[in-house]
Amino acid sequence: MHGGGSGTRHEHAGQPVTAVGTASAADRGRQPVAGGVIEADALTVRYGMITALDALTVTVHAGVTGLVGANGAGKSTLIKVLLGLLNPTAGQAAVFGRDCATDGFEIRTMTGYMPEHDCLPPDVTATELMTHLGRMSGLPATAARERAADSLRHVGLYEERYRQIGTYSTGMKQRVKLAQALVGDPQLLLLDEPTNGLDPAGRNQMLELIARIGAEFAISILVASHLLGEIEQICDHLVAIDSGRLLRADSVSSITQASPVVFVEVDDGLPELQAELARRGLRPVGYQRGLLIEVDGPEAYDMIRDVVADLGLPLIRMAQRRHRIEELFRADPAMIEVTGATSVS
Amino acid sequence: MSADAAGSVIHDIGYRRYTGQRLGRARIVSALAVQSLRSAFGIGRGAKAKIFPILLFVMMCLPAIVSIAAMALNPHQGRLFSYDTYQPALRALVLLVFVALQAPNLVSGDLRYHTLPLYFARPISRTDYPIAKLIGFTAACLAMIEIPLLILWVGTISQVHGASAVWHQTRALGPGLLYGLAWSVLLASIGLVLASSTGKRVFSICAVAVPLFITWILATVLSHIGLQIFKPASGGTPPALASLAGLINPFAVMGGIAEWFGSAPKVIYARAALAGRGPGPGPGPGPLVNLVGHFGLLYGVMFLIMLAVAIGGLLVRYRKVGIA
Numbered sequence: 001m002h003g004g005g006s007g008t009r010h011e012h013a014g015q016p017v018t019a020v021g022t023a024s025a026a027d028r029g030r031q032p033v034a035g036g037v038i039e040a041d042a043l044t045v046r047y048g049m050i051t052a053l054d055a056l057t058v059t060v061h062a063g064v065t066g067l068v069g070a071n072g073a074g075k076s077t078l079i080k081v082l083l084g085l086l087n088p089t090a091g092q093a094a095v096f097g098r099d100c101a102t103d104g105f106e107i108r109t110m111t112g113y114m115p116e117h118d119c120l121p122p123d124v125t126a127t128e129l130m131t132h133l134g135r136m137s138g139l140p141a142t143a144a145r146e147r148a149a150d151s152l153r154h155v156g157l158y159e160e161r162y163r164q165i166g167t168y169s170t171g172m173k174q175r176v177k178l179a180q181a182l183v184g185d186p187q188l189l190l191l192d193e194p195t196n197g198l199d200p201a202g203r204n205q206m207l208e209l210i211a212r213i214g215a216e217f218a219i220s221i222l223v224a225s226h227l228l229g230e231i232e233q234i235c236d237h238l239v240a241i242d243s244g245r246l247l248r249a250d251s252v253s254s255i256t257q258a259s260p261v262v263f264v265e266v267d268d269g270l271p272e273l274q275a276e277l278a279r280r281g282l283r284p285v286g287y288q289r290g291l292l293i294e295v296d297g298p299e300a301y302d303m304i305r306d307v308v309a310d311l312g313l314p315l316i317r318m319a320q321r322r323h324r325i326e327e328l329f330r331a332d333p334a335m336i337e338v339t340g341a342t343s344v345s
Numbered sequence: 346m347s348a349d350a351a352g353s354v355i356h357d358i359g360y361r362r363y364t365g366q367r368l369g370r371a372r373i374v375s376a377l378a379v380q381s382l383r384s385a386f387g388i389g390r391g392a393k394a395k396i397f398p399i400l401l402f403v404m405m406c407l408p409a410i411v412s413i414a415a416m417a418l419n420p421h422q423g424r425l426f427s428y429d430t431y432q433p434a435l436r437a438l439v440l441l442v443f444v445a446l447q448a449p450n451l452v453s454g455d456l457r458y459h460t461l462p463l464y465f466a467r468p469i470s471r472t473d474y475p476i477a478k479l480i481g482f483t484a485a486c487l488a489m490i491e492i493p494l495l496i497l498w499v500g501t502i503s504q505v506h507g508a509s510a511v512w513h514q515t516r517a518l519g520p521g522l523l524y525g526l527a528w529s530v531l532l533a534s535i536g537l538v539l540a541s542s543t544g545k546r547v548f549s550i551c552a553v554a555v556p557l558f559i560t561w562i563l564a565t566v567l568s569h570i571g572l573q574i575f576k577p578a579s580g581g582t583p584p585a586l587a588s589l590a591g592l593i594n595p596f597a598v599m600g601g602i603a604e605w606f607g608s609a610p611k612v613i614y615a616r617a618a619l620a621g622r623g624p625g626p627g628p629g630p631g632p633l634v635n636l637v638g639h640f641g642l643l644y645g646v647m648f649l650i651m652l653a654v655a656i657g658g659l660l661v662r663y664r665k666v667g668i669a
Contacts, residue, residue, distance in 0.1 A: 083466050105468045109367060113466035121458045135376045136467045138367040147363060180463060185363035217360040
């Protein structure tokens with residue numbers, strides 16, 4: 001079903017909408033970029049007295065990468081530098097090997113950007129806005145119309161595309177913002193807090209959408225978020241920054257490969273449980289109204305269950321948590337709000 | 346899975362990559378300029394958005410239509426209005442309203458709704474955007490000014506006889522079109538720089554209308570005062586105040602330029618005052634003298650200064666605008 005080069009046929013106007021096989025990375029002909037999609041080298045940005053990025057050196061590879069950090073950590077500043085909209089005070093950044101300080105035009109031709117804040121005019125239809133912004137991305141008129149319809153379909157707004165954006169819900173507006181980033185057929189998406197203002201259901205939809213774009217459309221994505229737990233679900237790699245400095249950059253799998261953590265919450269008798277678990281050789285750590293326990297094998301789960309049962313405690317919850325990913329930030333109290341999971345031991 | 350099942354709904358067609366041509370910066374700017382031109386006339390918006398532009402355009406065409414009708418009814422009647430100054434008071438008034446109402450449509454929305462980051466994240470620079478807007482709005486003002494001139498010209502040559510008469514009309518039209526272009530670019534740049542001062546549409550309208558209107562009134566009043574208080578010296582040179590008052594307002598500057606080039610109709614009150622009669626008895630033509638007197642060149646210089654300040658201000662505005 002993958003017609004060879006099927007993705008190249010749609011520029012002919014008036015061609016009926018036909019099923020085109022999901023383009024894989026291979027038949028879209030995108031070569032992995034040597035050295036990474038994004039490279040920052042000792043990147044420093046100062047606004048007067050404030051240092052927004054502090055000698056940040058990081059390489060982002062193809063795939064979906066999370067850019068995590070608290071509000072004000074420098075995520076948006078990094079994105080502006082990558083788009084060539086902000087010149088670094090020192091150091092360098094490159095996207096697809098092109099210098100952000102000098103080749104902004106080229107980079108912006110290949111990159112889609114979804115801003116954090118509201119940016120949509122309410123008095124035009126989604127189709128009009130997408131078509132216009134497609135043209136602003138350098139598409140000819142016919143192609144812009146086609147890609148406007150396509151990108152609205154991809155974000156699930158095809159039925160509503162002739163409605164004025166002012167009538168859309170917050171979730172729909174976020175999806176329009178994502179669609180406009182896609183309309184120019186970018187090779188890289190820079191998404192700034194894409195789940196901002198969404199309810200839990202909307203968040204999940206948005207995350208699924210982003211994951212799908214990364215996996216099926218073979219577009220590299222950098223997602224900035226202050227909600228680590230949220231974007232780790234969809235990312236291959238994570239870049240954690242704080243106060244403009246790199247905390248850690250690694251693949252999610254290598255970060256989460258380490259021994260998992262179980263969170264146990266009981267209605268009563270938490271101290272007894274902690275003492276008993278410690279006696280049996282585990283290292284329970286108080287966290288919120290429960291305990292975090294590092295487990296190194298399946299027998300540890302049984303042991304925890306048995307201890308709870310032996311003590312006759314009313315168990316509320318026993319859930320697996322990732323440990324080390326949150327440990328990224330544990331050393332730094334400023335990051336508590338990011339992870340929401342800091343040990344209080 | 347094939348798509349030949351006609352009528353079936355295909356929800357997921359997969360991602361289609363765009364492999365066609367990508368337009369360069371110049372073509373993107375021209376696309377934005379065309380879109381701006383359209384929005385200046387409410388094209389692509391609802392019927393309500395078109396009411397004022399159409400009304401103003403029709404008003405602007407009235408002198409041409411009257412002139413053509415007069416020529417048709419009376420074969421000895423010549424063209425009523427010149428191609429360059431046309432009907433200056435009407436032109437100034439219509440353009441004042443047009444610029445005040447429509448310039449905000451081009452720029453205030455993108456500021457109000459923070460849409461600019463979507464532009465600047467594309468292959469568009471911070472100077473490309475205002476330049477495209479300026480080109481689009483200049484074209485809109487040009488249409489308002491010059492389509493009536495062309496109507497006047499077509500109507501006139503259809504009623505004159507002989508190739509030389511047609512040639513005469515066409516030669517007269519040329520400077521008129523050039524002068525119209527000067528009007529357009531000056532008003533478009535001033536309108537846009539004032540309108541882009543705020544994202545709120547109503548304030549934006551006021552930001553354009555109030556300065557243009559007040560300086561216009563002030564220029565008129567000052568030149569009146571100049572003529573009434575300081576009687577002209579013999580030889581019919583108007584007093585300096587009357588000559589220079591117009592420099593504070595773009596409409597008056599354009600009027601001054603027309604007088605500088607010697608094609609303006611002589612102002613009635615000026616004629617009376619300059620004749621030394623004042624409001625006294627006895628009508629009758631005094632010596633016909635240009636209001637700008639010896640200061641014509643100054644009006645040309647002022648035109649360039651206003652243009653440079655407005656365009657420069659517009660570029661600075663978008664260099665500084667925040668992109669959150």
